[in-house]
Each structure stands twice: as C-alpha cells, then as structure tokens.
Amino acid sequence: MSLPEEEAGPRVPSAERLRRTRIRKRQGEPRGWRARMEREQKRFESGELPALRRIVCEQGLLSRPDGSASWMQGDTSVLVGVYGPTEVKVSKEIYDKATFEVMLKPKIGLPGVYERSREQMIKKTCEAAVLGTLHPRSSITIVLQVVTDGGSLLSTSLNATCVGLMDAGLPLNSLFSGVTCALDADGNLTLDPTAKQEKEARAVLTFAIDSTEKKVLMSSTKGTCSVEE
Amino acid sequence: MAASAPRLAEKRVGQVVMPGDVLLLPAQPDADGERLRLAPVGPQKGRLVCGPGLRRGPEGLLVTKCGLLRYRGPAGQAGGGTGSGSGGTYWVDSQQKRYVPVKGDHVIGIVTAKAGDIFKLDVGGSEQASLSYLAFEGATKRNRPNVQVGDLIYGQFIVANKDMEPEMVCIDSSGRANGMGIIGQDGFLIKVSLGLIRKLLAPGCEIIQDLGQLYPFELVLGMNGRIWVKAKTIQQTLIVANILEACEHMTAEQRKQAVAKLSES
DSSP, rough: OOOOGTTTTTTTTHHHHHHHHHHHHHHHSSSSHHHHHHHHHHHHTTOSSSOOOOOEEEEEEOSSSEEEEEETTTTEEEEEEEEEEEEEOOOOOOOOEEEEEEEESSSSSSSHHHHHHHHHHHHHHHHHHHHGGSSSSSSEEEEEEEEOOOOOOOHHHHHHHHHHHHHHOOOOSSEEEEEEEEEOOTTOOEOOOOHHHHHHHEEEEEEEETTOOOOOEEEEEOOOOOOOO | OTTTEEGGGGGGGGEEEOTOEEEEOOSSHHHHHHHHHHHHHHOOOEEEEEOOOEEOOOSEEEEEEEEEEEEEOTTOOOOOOOOOGGGEEEEEEEEEESSOOOTEEEEEEEEEETTTTEEEEEOOSSOOEEEEETTTOOOSSSSSOOOOTTTTEEEEEOOOOOSSEEEEEEEOOOOOOOOOOOOOOEEEEEEOOOOHHHHSSTTOOHHHHHHHOOOOOEEEEEETSEEEEEESSSSHHHHHHHHHHGGGGHHHHHHHHHHHHHHHH
C-alpha cells in the first residue's frame, strides 16, 4: 500500500476524540490534553466537577445515508442519517446557499409541535456551523430518530447531528456540541440531567456551543431562572 | 485555547485535523501573493495550493473537514512535512460517500434523459451533468452516437463548479476518445466510498495488482465512487466486485489471504 495510514481512516478514534473535545469545551484550561485530563479526573473525584453520563458514539453504521451516527448519553440515544448535498425541489431552492431540512422522528407516533420546534433549533445551529455557501442550490437533509429518551434529548440530538455531519464529510466552519443543564429549587446546577432530574428542575437550559470560539450558537430555556447561568 | 491555537501546517502533516482548526503557513501569505501578482502567469515555484478540506482564512488555512492532513512538495514528490516553505499542496484526506463534481475528474455517469442535442447524466452529485452528443470521438451532426437511457458513460468533467451545471465530455483535447465513451452492455456496476476509489487509483495500487494475478478482467474506476467490472464469466465478475467492495475494511494481510484462497479454488 502506498498510503498505509489510510487504512486506519479518520473515523477510528473519533468517539474518544470527541469526548475529549467535549471535556475541553467544558473547562477551557490549556497546556496539553493529558495534563488536562488528569486534572479533570482529580476534580471529578473530588466532586467539584459535575458528572456527565457515559457517552457512546458510533459513526458510519448505516449504509444508505452519506453520513450516519448513533450517539448515546446515558439512557438517551439518537440515531442520525445525513444526506447531501443532493438535488433540491425548485420551491425550496436557495440560489446562494444550501437548503437544510431537519426531521426529528419521535420514538412512537407522529412528529408534533414539540418536534417541529426542536427541528428548527437544530436546523439553525447547522446553518451556523456548515459552510452552506459551498453547495448552493442543493439540499442537506438530516434525519434524527430518537431511540430512547432518558433526558437531555436536545443536546443529544445536537451532538448526534454534529457527528453525522462530520461523517458525511460536509464542509464545516467548526464543530459544535450541545449541553443541557438543569437548575433545581436550591439553585444547584446539574449537567446532562436525566428525565427525572429534568422533571424536578426549576429550569432546564440547553446550549449549543461551537468548538473554535466557544460561542453560543443556540440556546433554549424551559422554566424560570435569573441571569445566573 | 489549546484546541484552536494556530499551529504550523508542516508540523501537522500526517496528523488528524478537525473542522475549525487553523493552520499557519511558514511563509507570509501576503508577501507571497504580492510576488505572484507581479510575476508572469503560470505555475510558479513558491505557489501554495490549498486542496480539498482547506480554505484560506485571515490567519492561515482553515480546516473544514476531518481527516489526515497531507502535503505534497512543489516538484510533485511526497515530502514528509519538510521544506514546505517554497510551496506545494496541502489537503485533507477524508472518508466520504457523496460525490461533488470536480473539474478534470473522470467519472461514470448513468444516462437519465435525452433532451435534444444533450444527454443528462446522473453522476451522483447534487445536480445532473450534461453531455453534448458532439462530445464523442468521431461524432458529427450526421453521425450521432448511439446512446440510450440507462447506458453507462465514462467521461471527464470540463465544467464543474458550485454555481453551474456540470458538463462532461468523452474526448480529450485532441479529439480522441482515450478510453472514454459508452461502456459496453454487460458487466457489473458497484458503488463504493470515495476514499476507496482514491486508494485504488493511487499509482502502484496493490489491490489491483493482487486481483490481476487471479484472472484477466476489465475495470473502470470513476472518481464518483462507481466501479464497473467485467470478467469472462458472471461468476468471476461477481468475485472481483465483492473483493473490491470488501477490501475497504481489510488489511493488506487479510486481502492477500482472501486472494490466495481464491486462486487455489
């Protein structure tokens, strides 16, 4: 083989890499990832750092879509298929950028108002991250299937979408990740809450953050909270 | 941030890069651009080409795809990240399934429509490509090529950019077919990932050499991820097609074993 490294491909270490990026995103301390992870581990053990649920990710598991991924955060699991850039209906065509279509399929039943609003949020986030101007007059379709919902569904969907876009090889400005946090009655913050914690919480906030400038791409709030975060 | 801190491009060659990474170039791009403008037109020594997965940003090269960063020296030799100050090509090697037309690429298209004097070809991109009936070897207004809907055509892009409909031809600049044209009636078409096609088309590819030892067969590789195979019997065709499909996730060792097993039986 003239290019032996190609065997390994870019997708092998992606889950681990992404996990690292996510950790990096939470705590912006520089100087080497190994040192950072050790520091992270210490803080985690001392209880200073809020615990995240276990993250499992698999890329390229479906054969038909151009990009696919399954993302699990604890008990919440989302499967995503990305198609594109493909042909677009003339009515939906935009002459200077790609058209995004996001479909969020619930575990049971037909998508309702809740799914529609989530679709819009994910769509806007993707439009910010993907360089749509490189594929004008084409469509990028993202289909998300909820496999199990155990809380933090929106952030899981966002993370799944990002990995799906990566797998499809679409040109991206930056990566993005979703974080859900719950505020309880005492003002305690829980990252990546379960469905039970979400129900008991006073406010549930979800943010999408990009990987380069660490800026918020999208935010969603449910419940009441002051300007504390 | 450590994650997005710009790093020298030559230090990252062969490593994994992620979208949003910024790569610094050793030479000052502005000074370079000035010299290019003053110098006569044509490929120059100090010219740096930024290939797929990279974009020119205000600070340096902006990565837009995940994959391994690659570099080729200005004289065409594969430089392992040394002496990139005088130009060359950087690109990101990524796995992808969807094809985006690129000018000069050789692809296999399927004829979907005949509209007057052009054919519409499905090449797997976001738009159908057009092919003039005059763009075949020896074709004249009187002597039209016999093309039917559903035929496979091996051709080359002469127009391919994001704003225009891609256009293909089946002749080279001197009017010769040079291997391009309608692909025969029998044979078998398979679809593989773009990474595998690039691997197969790399000079001195071992997969093709190994398969060539089994029995003679015809092979057409399109950059759009389509492979057409034809051997003496249908069985042999299917064997070659299956090996080509499977060898994406096989190591060289596994492939050699599989081929050895086949050549015994």
